[in-house]
Amino acid sequence: MDAxxxxxELRISFxxxxxxxxxxxxxxxxxxxxxxxxxxxxxGSGKTQLFLGVMGLLAANAELRGRIRFExxxxxxxxxxxxxxxxxxxMIFQDPLTSLTPxxxxxxxxxxxxxxxxxxxxxxxxxxxxxxxxxxxxxxxQRRLTQYPHELSGGMRQRVMLAMALLxxxxxxxxxxxxTALDVTIQAQIIELLRAVRGxxxxxxxxxxxxxxxxxxLADRILVMYAGRIVENAAALDLFxxxxxxxxxxxxxxxxxxxxxxxxRLPTLKGxxxxxxxxxxxxxxxxxxPRAADRCRVESPALEGTRSSQVACHFPLTA
Amino acid sequence: MMRYFFTRLxxxxxxLFVIVTLTFFLMRAAxxxxxxxxxxxxxxxxxxxxxxxxxxxxxxxxxxxxxxxLSRGDFGPSFKYKDFSxxxxxxxxxxxxxxxxxxxxxxxxxLGIPLGVFAALHHNSAADSATMALAVVGIAIxxxxxxxxxxxxxxxxxxxxxxxxxxxxxxxxxxLPVIALALPPLAYIARLTRGSMLEILRSHYIRTAFAKxxxxxxxxxxxxxxxxxxxxxxxxxxxVASIMTGSLVVESIAGLPGIGxxxxxxxxxxxxxxxxxxxxxxxxxxxxxxLVVDLLYAxxxxxxxxxx
Amino acid sequence: MRQIADDAVRRLRANPAAVLxxxxxxxxxxxxxFGPWLNPNNTQALDWLHLAARxxxxxxxxxGTDRLGRDLFVRTLAGTRVSIAIGLVASAISLIVGVxxxxxxxxxxxxxxxxxxxxxxxxxGLPLIFFIIFLTVIFGRSESLLFISIxxxxxxxxxxxxxxxxxxxxxxxxxxxxxxxxASTGRIIIRHVIPNVIGPVVVxxxxxxxxxxxxxxxxxxxxxxxxxxxxxxxxxxxxxxGEMEAAPWILLIPGGFLAVLLLCLNIFGDGLRDALDVKEx
Numbered sequence: 080m081d082a083x084x085x086x087x088e089l090r091i092s093f094x095x096x097x098x099x100x101x102x103x104x105x106x107x108x109x110x111x112x113x114x115x116x117x118x119x120x121x122x123g124s125g126k127t128q129l130f131l132g133v134m135g136l137l138a139a140n141a142e143l144r145g146r147i148r149f150e151x152x153x154x155x156x157x158x159x160x161x162x163x164x165x166x167x168x169x170m171i172f173q174d175p176l177t178s179l180t181p182x183x184x185x186x187x188x189x190x191x192x193x194x195x196x197x198x199x200x201x202x203x204x205x206x207x208x209x210x211x212x213x214x215x216x217x218x219x220x221q222r223r224l225t226q227y228p229h230e231l232s233g234g235m236r237q238r239v240m241l242a243m244a245l246l247x248x249x250x251x252x253x254x255x256x257x258x259t260a261l262d263v264t265i266q267a268q269i270i271e272l273l274r275a276v277r278g279x280x281x282x283x284x285x286x287x288x289x290x291x292x293x294x295x296x297l298a299d300r301i302l303v304m305y306a307g308r309i310v311e312n313a314a315a316l317d318l319f320x321x322x323x324x325x326x327x328x329x330x331x332x333x334x335x336x337x338x339x340x341x342x343x344r345l346p347t348l349k350g351x352x353x354x355x356x357x358x359x360x361x362x363x364x365x366x367x368x369p370r371a372a373d374r375c376r377v378e379s380p381a382l383e384g385t386r387s388s389q390v391a392c393h394f395p396l397t398a
Numbered sequence: 399m400m401r402y403f404f405t406r407l408x409x410x411x412x413x414l415f416v417i418v419t420l421t422f423f424l425m426r427a428a429x430x431x432x433x434x435x436x437x438x439x440x441x442x443x444x445x446x447x448x449x450x451x452x453x454x455x456x457x458x459x460x461x462x463x464x465x466x467x468l469s470r471g472d473f474g475p476s477f478k479y480k481d482f483s484x485x486x487x488x489x490x491x492x493x494x495x496x497x498x499x500x501x502x503x504x505x506x507x508x509l510g511i512p513l514g515v516f517a518a519l520h521h522n523s524a525a526d527s528a529t530m531a532l533a534v535v536g537i538a539i540x541x542x543x544x545x546x547x548x549x550x551x552x553x554x555x556x557x558x559x560x561x562x563x564x565x566x567x568x569x570x571x572x573x574l575p576v577i578a579l580a581l582p583p584l585a586y587i588a589r590l591t592r593g594s595m596l597e598i599l600r601s602h603y604i605r606t607a608f609a610k611x612x613x614x615x616x617x618x619x620x621x622x623x624x625x626x627x628x629x630x631x632x633x634x635x636x637x638v639a640s641i642m643t644g645s646l647v648v649e650s651i652a653g654l655p656g657i658g659x660x661x662x663x664x665x666x667x668x669x670x671x672x673x674x675x676x677x678x679x680x681x682x683x684x685x686x687x688x689l690v691v692d693l694l695y696a697x698x699x700x701x702x703x704x705x706x
Numbered sequence: 707m708r709q710i711a712d713d714a715v716r717r718l719r720a721n722p723a724a725v726l727x728x729x730x731x732x733x734x735x736x737x738x739x740f741g742p743w744l745n746p747n748n749t750q751a752l753d754w755l756h757l758a759a760r761x762x763x764x765x766x767x768x769x770g771t772d773r774l775g776r777d778l779f780v781r782t783l784a785g786t787r788v789s790i791a792i793g794l795v796a797s798a799i800s801l802i803v804g805v806x807x808x809x810x811x812x813x814x815x816x817x818x819x820x821x822x823x824x825x826x827x828x829x830x831g832l833p834l835i836f837f838i839i840f841l842t843v844i845f846g847r848s849e850s851l852l853f854i855s856i857x858x859x860x861x862x863x864x865x866x867x868x869x870x871x872x873x874x875x876x877x878x879x880x881x882x883x884x885x886x887x888x889a890s891t892g893r894i895i896i897r898h899v900i901p902n903v904i905g906p907v908v909v910x911x912x913x914x915x916x917x918x919x920x921x922x923x924x925x926x927x928x929x930x931x932x933x934x935x936x937x938x939x940x941x942x943x944x945x946x947x948g949e950m951e952a953a954p955w956i957l958l959i960p961g962g963f964l965a966v967l968l969l970c971l972n973i974f975g976d977g978l979r980d981a982l983d984v985k986e987x
Contacts, residue, residue, distance in 0.1 A: 136605055165611020172609075177602040180621045182700050191620070192610050227700045243610060421840070531723075538972040539965045540920050542927050546947050546957050554951050639833040646835065647927060651947055662928050665839040673840065680836060 081151055082109040083250050083283045084133065084168075089145035091125070091132050099142075101358075102128040104307035106145075107382070110251065115277060115284040117298030117315065119291055119330070121352050125307040126287050130253045134170050135160050150250060166196040169244035173256040175236035179228035185212075185239055186224030192246045211242040214279070216272060234265035238272065245276065251283040258293055270296050291330060295319065303327050306353050306363035309382055312389040323388070323395040325368045362393070370394050406692055410685045417681045418468075421674055422461055468678075484675040488657060492679070495649065495656035498572060499641050502579040506637065510584040511630065514591025515618065521596060529588065536585025542647040545578035549651075562653040575652045579644045583637040587630055594626040601625075624698050631694045638687045642680055714905075717981035724977025727970035734967060738787045747777035749784050749937055758953045770955045772945055782960050785937040786967065792856060793919040799857040800918070801911050804864025811865070812872025823869070830862050838925065852922070852931050859921050860914035867910055871903045905982040912978050916971035923964060939964045 091103040103125040110116050120126045132143050133154065147154040149168055154160045172178040180188060189208035193199045199207065205224060212220035215238040228236055237257060244252050254273070258266040274297060277284055288294050294301060294315075301318045303311040303326065311324040322328040332346045350367040353359055361376040362368070368375065374393050382391040517529040552559045552574060559573050598604065599622060607617045649658040657676065664672035696703045718724055745766050747753075753765060753775040761770040761778075769778035811822040838855045919939075925931030926940025933941075939960050946957025 134609055136608055161611065163611075165609060170609045172602060172606060174602060178606045180603045180607065182624050182698065183620070191612065191616070195610075195612055195616070229701050240606075243606075424840070534972055534976065535969060538916065538968045540924060540968070542924065542947075543943065543961045543965050546943070546950055547961060550950060550954055550957070554954070643833050643835045643924075647924065650928070661836070661839055662930070666929065677836065677840065680833075684833075 082148075083112045083114075083150060084108075084110040084285070085146075085148040086129075086133070087146040087148075089129065089132060089143070089147065091128050091137065091144075092142050093138065094140045094142070101307055103132065106304075106307075106309055108302060108309065108312070110283050110285060112250065113277075113281050113283055115286060115297050115299050117294030117301040118285060118287045118304060119289065119294055119301060120304035121289055123306075123352055123354065124304040126304050127255055129304075130170065130255065130285060130287065134164060134168065134253070136170075165192060166247035167250050168253075169247075169249045169251075170253040170255065171237075171240040171244050171257055174260045175233060175240050176228060176260075178240060179236060181228055184225055184227060185231070189224075189239070189243055189246065192243055196247050207246065208242070211246055212239070215239075215242045215245070215276070217242070233261050234268055237261060237265075237269055241269075241272065241276065245280060245282075248280065249282050251285065253285045253287070255287045256289070257286075259288070259290070266293070273297055303330070306359070308363070308391065309389075310364065310391045312382070312384070314387060317388060321396070323390040323397075324364075324392050325370050325394075325396065326364050328396055329367075329369075362391075403689070403693060406689055410689060414678075414681060414685060418465075418674075418678055419461075421677050422464060464674075484671050487660060487672065488675055488679065491655055491657035491660060494654055495645055495658060498575060498579065498645055498648070498654065498656060499638075501572065501576050502641050502644075503583070503637065505576060505580040506583040506587055506641075507630075509580075510587030511591050511627070513584075513588040514593075515595055515623070515626075517588065517592040518595035518599065519618070526592075530592070533585040533589045536581045537589070539581075540647075541578045541582065541644040542651065544581055545574060545648055545651050548574050548578060562651065571652070571654070575648045575654060579641055579648050582644070583633075583640055586633065587637070590629045590633055591626060594629045595622060598622045598626045628695070628698055631691055631698060634691050634694070635684060635687050638684060642683070714978075714981040718977055721977045721980065723973050724981075727973040727977070730966065730970045731974065734786065734963070734970075735790065738783045738790065741783045742780050745777070745779050747780050749776065749781050752776060758949065758956070760953075761955055761959075769959050770953070772956050773949060773953070778942075778956065778959055781937045781942060782939075782963055785939040785942050785960060786963050788932065788936070788938045789919045789922060789940075789964070789967070792853075792922050793915045796853070796856045796918045796922075797860065797911055797914045800860035800864060800914050801907070803857070804861035805868050805907060807861065808865035808868025808870075809872050812869040813876060815873070815876070819869070819873075823866075826862050826865060834859060834921070835924070838930065852925065855925075856918055856922055859918050860910075864907065864910050864914070867906045868903060871906060875902050909975065909979045909982055913972070913975040916968045916975070919964075919971070920968060 086109075087107050089103055089106045090101065092099040092101045106125070106129055108116075118126045118129075128137070128141075131137050132141075133147055133149075135154070135157070137143065143155075149160075149163060152159045152163075179185075186205050186208055189211065190201060190204035193204035193207050194201060197204075209220045209224055212223055217223055217235055217238050223231065223235070223239070228239075231239065241252075241257075257273070258269050261269065270293060273284065273286075277297075284297070286294055286297055298315045301311075301313060301315050302309050303318075303324060305326055311318065311322070311327050313323070318327060319331065322331055329346075329348050333348065348367055353363055359379075361374075361378055362371070362380055365371040365375040372394065378393070380391045380393050382389050384390055513529055517526045520526045549562070560571050563571055565571060604617060604622055607621045612621075645656065646658040646662055648654070649656045650662070657679070660672055661676040661680075663669070664676060745768065747766060753759075753767070753771055755775075756765055756767055756771050757775045758773050759767055759771045759775075761768055765777075767777050767779065769782055771777055772781070807822065811819045834855070837858075838851075841851060841855065922931055923938065923940035923943070926938040927944045928940075929944070931940060932938040942960035943957065943964065946954075946960060949956045
């Protein structure tokens with residue numbers, strides 16, 4: 080079956096003070112229908128820019144090269160993209176307070192999606208909005224429709240954002256750090272909601288996060304990004320049990336475990352990730368890699384492997 | 399919301415009262431009087447004049463009488479234009495000044511805001527630079543230079559519009575004065591809107607609106623415009639003040655029989671009641687505008703509204 | 707401090723409009739200072755043979771003459787001189803008063819600050835012209851009144867800005883750190899407060915000059931400022947309006963001077979503001 084989202088050798092760079100900054104440096108990936116893919120990486124790894132590029136929401140000084148296909152259609156064609164954006168291909172963002180228009184009611188912000196994409200009259204659109212709020216488990220949905228974003232709690236706002244993304248039965252929802260701005264307890268609720276929604280709607284989900292724990296509960300497959308590239312691509316369980324890239328291994332070590340020793344020192348990754356735009360010789364992770372050898376500092380490793388498991392490393396970890 | 403409005407209204411009345419009182423007493427306290435500027439009159443005639451205008455009474459009595467007549471809507475007699483009461487003079491001139499000011503303000507908003515939005519959407523292009531260049535010209539050059547220049551161009555050389563004069567109900571005579579009056583606030587509003595719009599367009603919620611697939615027109619008109627207008631709302635009161643100030647010159651140059659000339663002439667002639675009447679009118683307008691702006695803020699940003 | 711200045715100069719140089727404006731302003735100043743030496747006429751002399759004459763070489767009436775036969779070249783230059791002088795002096799006064807007021811309000815804080823800012827709010831609400839007219843009614847027309855009232859322009863914004871900056875700086879931790887490390891108040895002011903305040907102050911001082919020149923011209927135009935036979939761009943323009951149809955140069959030349967002067971001052975001020983990265987008030 081055709082992949083829902085198919086990206087080939089995508090490069091995104093920004094013009095800046097006479098030079099360019101590479102945010103995404105040759106990324107290829109496939110998301111199958113109904114698949115949940117987790118994209119993990121530090122800030123600056125390019126994970127958000129990658130999907131902003133897919134949606135066509137990059138800043139004006141950005142340059143995008145490569146191929147993006149959504150449900151078989153080339154997305155570089157603006158008309159094709161506009162047809163699906165907001166309806167079959169949707170995105171929800173990190174901070175629901177600043178991501179919702181402060182002077183419009185929730186009802187208006189939801190209904191306008193249906194009005195624009197489905198051609199519904201406003202009254203019907205509002206009813207549709209109310210029904211969607213029920214499906215995302217927002218209490219008192221009718222009351223919410225007349226309220227403004229600042230009158231809702233953080234968790235409810237995120238549910239509203241999710242509702243906005245689901246209104247037109249999308250094939251792919253991109254969720255960019257959906258839980259980062261929320262309290263831990265609310266985080267769990269939202270993750271639970273995402274799981275339920277996936278079951279009900281059956282859409283594909285691209286879940287972006289810097290937090291492996293968030294991704295662990297939902298993803299079928301996980302992509303690890305570093306310095307604008309994918310460094311590992313594996314099924315979720317495999318990744319956790321047998322990480323192949325040293326960076327992935329270090330990331331896993333950094334997540335504290337409830338069952339571990341109580342007063343042990345929390346392991347950290349020494350050093351810093353490269354700044355966006357910093358040009359590097361060889362593997363970008365080499366400066367921080369405990370396994371780095373001379374070859375790593377000179378030659379940049381390509382992403383290689385089977386369909387189900389790929390890694391970009393000269394000396395990947397073995398099981 | 400209504401309660402908020404009435405609270406503000408109630409607060410405005412004492413302000414007006416204070417202004418009237420201060421003005422009154424300051425004027426009476428000043429050296430000299432309205433009849434000093436003429437050739438020295440024989441003392442008896444002076445005394446008679448003082449009596450006729452009630453100037454021989456103690457100050458407090460005069461104040462009381464003035465307030466009483468104000469409550470009846472009577473601003474008192476003009477000291478200089480002896481056949482007219484201030485109320486009559488205001489009645490004749492105010493409609494013209496009001497017309498001039500309202501049209502100018504409307505023009506400034508109706509042209510300035512779209513111009514600012516346009517410049518913001520074409521940021522860093524030639525159109526943007528051109529618009530902003532025009533804005534600097536509009537802001538820098540005063541109306542008493544612009545109007546005569548326009549008059550020379552369109553009136554004397556091209557003969558398209560009359561340079562000065564007035565006929566009741568005429569639009570042609572108002573055209574150039576309105577343009578000259580509207581230009582500075584128009585330019586300022588365009589600049590404000592552009593700056594504000596540029597900032598709003600970088601907001602996360604605008605990104606969400608685009609992510610929802612909404613077309614540019616909808617995003618701008620429904621999502622971006624209202625928050626972008628907050629600085630313009632803040633500017634409205636200074637804009638009205640600017641138009642009021644400008645009208646003094648514009649009326650004088652264009653020979654329009656509005657109330658602006660009364661203020662200046664009243665000052666030069668020391669015509670107490672006239673100046674007092676003018677001050678009251680202008681202050682009321684400004685304070686009224688302030689109230690309107692407060693209401694406007696609440697409409698523009700729901701977060702400001704008092705909680706239900 | 708050095709760095710801020712260097713940065714600003716670099717950015718300013720990259721702004722062609724601002725640079726041009728600066729040259730034009732300098733040019734005008736030079737011409738007004740030295741121009742009259744080149745022309746034998748004086749500002750009051752009446753030339754009966756050349757009443758309202760067009761600009762020409764005759765009798766060195768390069769800008770023509772007005773209705774009374776006075777040479778427009780020297781009068782325009784004199785008027786420009788007056789306007790610039792008033793602009794600079796009154797700006798300096800505004801600067802001193804505004805910075806003083808704002809610094810005190812910001813530094814003392816609390817109720818005093820609140821009170822002082824309320825005063826400014828009330829004063830800002832009044833259109834200045836009405837206040838001036840008002841004073842004219844009381845005290846009659848006089849030139850000292852003119853100076854006082856003109857000095858009143860512009861210090862309000864300056865005070866607001868300085869107070870805002872002072873407040874935010876006072877609260878910043880590096881001040882506490884400096885005090886804790888034993889730095890004297892003077893040193894703190896010089897090394898920390900001033901560099902942060904100086905940007906906006908310079909910009910607004912520069913933008914106050916055209917404001918004041920405009921205001922003075924406005925008053926003179928109305929007859930409330932500089933009086934006959936003194937020459938100010940405002941009075942010259944007022945004359946010019948009267949002669950507009952018959953002798954347009956009497957209007958165009960002083961009007962043009964004022965327009966160009968104000969335009970360039972504004973462009974330069976804006977450029978300075980962009981260069982020093984100060985937000986619009």
